[in-house]
Amino acid sequence: MKLTISRDTLFDLLNHVIGAVEKKQTSKILENVLIEVSETSIKIVGTDLEIEMLARQDIKAESSGKTTAPARKLFDICKALPSDSFILLETNDNRLNIKGVRSKFELVTLPADEYPLLDDIPINHEIQIAENQLKNIFERVSFSMANQDVRYYLNGLLLEINSKKIIAVSTDGHRLAVSQLALDNEQAGIDDIKIIVPRKGILELTRLLDSTSELPVTLQISDNHIRVNKENIRFTSKLIDGKYPDYQAAIPNNCTHVIELDRDQFKDTLARVAILSNEKFRGIRLRLDNGVMTLHSNNPDNESAEEEIDITYTDEPFEIGFNVTYLLEAVNHLDSEGVFLELSSPDSSALLHSTDNSDTRYIVMPIRL
8 A cells, every 4th residue: 555645635534533433442453543545545434333434535546455553643643744745655564654754654553354344234214414404403402411321322312303304302311402403305215213323423423514514414324323424424323222211201381481581691691600609519599580580609618699680570489490501501502692491380390492493492400409
């Protein structure tokens, strides 16, 4: 294998796949990327056996071949070389030689035939969707995913797909995020698919997608995998095998109190009051009384913060406690000027959504203070 490639092209290829490679693996080859070169293209693959990321680029090579090399070392070398320079890659026995203008590196390689690939996946369903739309729906809900929860099915994101829309759901047991997206073109043969995509897969896929691109990407689903094809990039992830909880039952209906708030004002007020909340529990108290919402926090050092917001409210005084971080993250992910905060009782969850529409909804459980 021998080719000359621009540093920027090689860096981009590695940057697309490096997220799939864990720094320390039980198997040494999983710390490597697969490099496969033909006379007209280069393909680089990274995997941790749960997700696989592939990037390819058309090039002209002097000779074809394939090998595997340490992912992080190769990435760091490429990153450190001057931009706009060219790199000579050449294999020699069990070594990968990397030559810059005045630099030379040698990396130990492992046989390409031993690299695990997820190529043969029987695809059951295929959907076309705009790249920015797919990224947006993931970003709206992914922050609520659990992380290393014993309820393994919460460590991921639920996707419900039919011919007309996609619904994305995440929860960590304390809050829940739901967002739905109407598909531009009705997808034939798609009928009530439910899959759970692992947390790492969602985060890496979101990183790959471009929020400014309206070009379609292809989303493919098998019994055990999800695959997304975008131009010269292919992402594949195993699915979580489990039953996701009934999220519909957690969404409050017909709330007694509906408060309309200016999003920026509410966000800034929450951020200020949060400064003196308990660092561990992050609790704040919301009180509604006679046209005013009062936000209050205190901490074990007997410090406190309080701020008021004018609202339209004429019912009996109402008080409820929340983890301020959960409220802030929900408000930060809404993009309208106004926010509806819907409440029923001090023991019931709150519902937040934009005043423009309710395609994206956030549910936050109360806490006792």
